[in-house]
Amino acid sequence: MTQGDKPSEAYAWPEVLCASVRSLPEHRTLWIALSGGLDSTLLAHLAVRCYCPTHDVRAIHVNHQLQANADATEQFCEHLCERLAIPLTCRRVEVQRSGSRAGGLEESARQARYEVFEQLLEPGDLLLMAHHADDQAETLLFRLIRGTGVRGLAGMPRQRPLGKGRLYRPLLDFSREDLSGWAADAGLTWIEDPSNADARFDRNFLRQRVLPLIRSRWPELNRRLSHTARACGENSFLADRLAALHWEQCADQRGRLAIEHLAGLSPVERKNLVTWWIRRAGYAEPSLRDWGQVIGELIGARQDGSPEVVGDGFVIRRFQGWLYLVPAAPEALPVGAELFPQQPLRWGEWSIRLIPSTEQSRPNPAIRVSTRQGGETFRPSPQGVERPLKKWLQEHAVPPWERARLPLVFRVDGDRQRLIAIGDLWCSGQYSGSAPAAGWRLIVERDCD
Structure with a gap:
């Protein structure tokens, strides 16, 4: 633990630092992601200074239970929030130790942390995270080495949706050296994470x-990489607009x-559209080596072919001239x-x-919903013949x-049942139109993207 105490009421925080926290988007509840380290501890003090007692300010601490001092860190966060007079929510998570490389554990911890944040936030909530300019530089270099595109090189966005609320990073313009100096001047207390020393x-x-080593040659590295991230973010924005x-x-x-219209685009435009489609549906973009070949196979498959692109939680399928993006494991139906x-x-x-079509509708009909069981027939038109479904x-x-x-x-009449609707594809005239003969209007709607 780095020793110190709560800054005195007379301590004057730098205006440039306070301004970054005062200029937040509108919000209902303001949450601080509190790890107990230097950056988040400083952010908690700033948020309280700028928003209490007129706003609802709270903190969330995620205990990954990976370090020997995990419990001590949680206790430190509890004591800090007591001194700041803000509520603290602590959540303990079980991190999947996937793979033998330390990087796998690092990513698993991150995913577990963000899952907690997503579950916590309600509409109108804003979560503050204490990432700074050094974190941004580190992220860009890490993604560049890992092999990412323009979207990845845009770095961490200042704000984005998270769960039902939003995430915001007010400290991205400051270096860790700046934050450390201000924290020392204020006499703050924080806990160093021992895992930060594990190379x-x-x-x-x-x-x-x-x-x-890079900064020893190029001291302005943060500024240069920030420019790169901004330029890549602009290009990513334009790519989304084109998609x-x-x-x-x-x-x-x-x-x-x-398929016909997709085939008319250039290979780069096809990839841009399909990956945008995947992200728009809320899925992670798969890291395929040759998108051109994959999309080409979807476009050029035989009419009766069934090519697929399988991703994390989704599948892209082809059927009769169309591509469909569907869940890999859809919700079970009753x-x-x-x-x-x-x-x-x-x-x-x-x-x-099922809603009444008039103020004086007939007695409630018995209506039942089910999936196909096999052998169903129905009459598409009143004068038509029975057709196999x-x-x-x-x-x-x-x-x-x-x-x-x-x-x-189905409408159930005693031991008999009559099919009156098939999804949103067909509905009996008895239960549709401006004046349904049955006195009841049946509405079947599929969720929109």
């Missing part, structure tokens, strides 16, 4: 051995990409459920409602993986 971790190796324009040209209202008037039913990615789905080009998840809505 087996990739980032520690860069911080201890590589970056000092959004191509999306308007190539996609339909169901969120599918048309065997069946009753649908009650004016009580929306969630069915996987679907919402199903399986054949109808094939004729309407419904992808095989969707057929098993479509909600089938």
Whole structure:
């Protein structure tokens, strides 16, 4: 522990430092990610100085239970928040020790930490993290060595969505040397993480051995890398704007990409659009060596071919001239459920409602929802003949993986049941239109992207 005490009320924090914390986005609750180290301890003092007692300021400490002083660090955070008179939430996590390399453990700890933050934040909440200019330089160099694109070289953004709230980094313009000097002047107390001295971790190796050597030759390294990150961020922004324009040209209202239109783009534009599509759906972009070949196989496959791109939690599939982005392991569906008037039913990615079409509707019908069991038939039009559902789905080009998840809505009359809706693809005229004959309107909607 570095000794010190809470700064006196007369201590004047540098205005440039206070201004970085005062200029935050609008928020409801202000959270500080508190590790107990120099940077987050300083940030906690600043947040309290600038926002208490007029705002709701809180702290969150994630105990990874990896270091010998983990419990002592948690206690330090508790005592610090008591002195600052702000609530503290402590969460202990079990970190997966995947792989033999220390870098694997480092990344697992990071993922566990951010999962806690995502679970904690509510709409309108803002989480402050104490990353500084040295952290940004370290991140850029680490990503460059690992082999990243322009998006990765944009570095850590000052702010971004996180869970239901947002993350914000107010100290990115200051070096660790600056922060250390101000903390010493204020007489702050903090705890050094012993893992920071372990050069087996990739980032520690860069911080201890590589970056000092580079700075000895180029003292303005932080400024130069900050310029690089800003330029890469601008290029990444433009790439996203281009992808959004191509999306308007190539996609339909169901969120599918048309093979014909995708094939008309250059290989670079195809990759940009497909990776943007993946990120937009909330998935991590897979690190494929040759995107051009992968997308080319999706485009050039036989009409009856079934090529796939498998990522972390998702699959891109081709079916009859379209590309679909679907969950790799979709949410399990119930065997069946009753649908009650004016009580929306969630069915996987679907919402199903039954509402009266007039103020004096007929008695509530018995409505049941289920998936395909096999052998279902229905009458697409009142004067038409009974059709097998399986054949109808094939004729309407419904992808095989969707057929098993479509909600089938039945009206139950005694021992008999009659199919009245097939997902959002078809609905009986008895339950649709401006004046449904049944006196009830059935609404089946798929969640939008």
